[in-house]
Amino acid sequence: MxxxxxxxxxxxxxxxxxxxxxxxxxxxxxRGVKVALVGxxxxxxxxxxxxxxxxxxxxxxxVTDQDAMNQVAAEVKERFGRIxxxxxxxxxxxxxxxxxxxxxxxxxxxxxxxxxSAVTARAFLPALMETxxxxxxxxxxxxxxxxxxxxxxxxxxxxxxxxxxCLRGEVGHKGVDVGVGYLSWTDTDMVRGADxxxxxxxxxxxxxxxxxxxxxxxxxxxRLVDGIERRSAHVYGQWWLRGMQSIRGALPTLIGxxxxxxxxxxxxxxxxxxxxxxxxxxxxxxQERTAHHSG
Numbered sequence: 001m002x003x004x005x006x007x008x009x010x011x012x013x014x015x016x017x018x019x020x021x022x023x024x025x026x027x028x029x030x031r032g033v034k035v036a037l038v039g040x041x042x043x044x045x046x047x048x049x050x051x052x053x054x055x056x057x058x059x060x061x062x063v064t065d066q067d068a069m070n071q072v073a074a075e076v077k078e079r080f081g082r083i084x085x086x087x088x089x090x091x092x093x094x095x096x097x098x099x100x101x102x103x104x105x106x107x108x109x110x111x112x113x114x115x116x117s118a119v120t121a122r123a124f125l126p127a128l129m130e131t132x133x134x135x136x137x138x139x140x141x142x143x144x145x146x147x148x149x150x151x152x153x154x155x156x157x158x159x160x161x162x163x164x165x166c167l168r169g170e171v172g173h174k175g176v177d178v179g180v181g182y183l184s185w186t187d188t189d190m191v192r193g194a195d196x197x198x199x200x201x202x203x204x205x206x207x208x209x210x211x212x213x214x215x216x217x218x219x220x221x222x223r224l225v226d227g228i229e230r231r232s233a234h235v236y237g238q239w240w241l242r243g244m245q246s247i248r249g250a251l252p253t254l255i256g257x258x259x260x261x262x263x264x265x266x267x268x269x270x271x272x273x274x275x276x277x278x279x280x281x282x283x284x285x286x287q288e289r290t291a292h293h294s295g
Contacts (some may be wrong), residue, residue: 018189037059070123087138110152119139144241179227203262239292
């Protein structure tokens with residue numbers, strides 16, 4: 001598909017305070033895109049917005065709050081006059097065995113990654129229908145293959161992939177294109193936070209190549225931007241992820257065979273896996289919920 005000139009378009013990026021969202025906002029801004037950042041870290045959002053090349057603004061909102069996101073959608077449209085692109089990128093993660101995991105953290109991963117993505121789409125789709133726009137749902141390698149110790153994250157990313165595919169069929173006749181972006185382990189605060197746990201880091205290193213590497217953020221985001229310019233249905237942050245589509249049907253059986261053997265190596269250390277959300281984004285989410293409950 002030929003590329004669309006993005007200059008003058010308006011893009012909404014959730015999870016825009018850091019990582020994939022921040023760099024996507026910067027690279028889109030250089031192309032003349034007006035950017036609306038949405039997230040839970042006001043100071044960082046303000047800082048990121050202030051550094052962008054094109055016109056931008058930011059909104060402090062929880063993507064799981066439908067009323068708040070509806071208000072953000074209305075305010076973004078009022079601020080910029082239109083909305084052409086929505087990137088549902090906000091996400092959190094936790095790791096460790098399901099049986100001993102923090103139940104609230106496990107649930108929160110599903111709420112932010114899956115429910116929050118659907119809330120985002122519900123809020124912004126009316127505006128996208130007006131502009132015949134594009135929605136990019138950020139998924140993961142975790143949508144393509146199961147992984148022991150990552151049940152919440154895999155469930156959430158499998159869910160967003162499925163919901164986005166369903167949505168594509170619902171809104172295509174309205175001129176709205178829906179894409180799914182796949183990323184392997186990419187150098188972000190989330191992945192660095194996960195790697196602070198010795199068991200999770202060592203277990204990941206035992207994965208087969210190329211799934212055991214951490215990939216640089218820049219090239220992955222360049223691929224996402226290219227997908228946005230092409231309004232692609234599938235966007236792969238690392239080249240080899242496209243090939244995973246052809247073998248994904250065999251992966252549950254393979255992981256079910258190999259996984260127990262690998263996890264058994266760490267059986268006496270599994271209780272050392274840190275509960276709760278990982279990385280700076282996870283800490284921001286937990287801080288926001290704590291403040292909300294205490295307020």
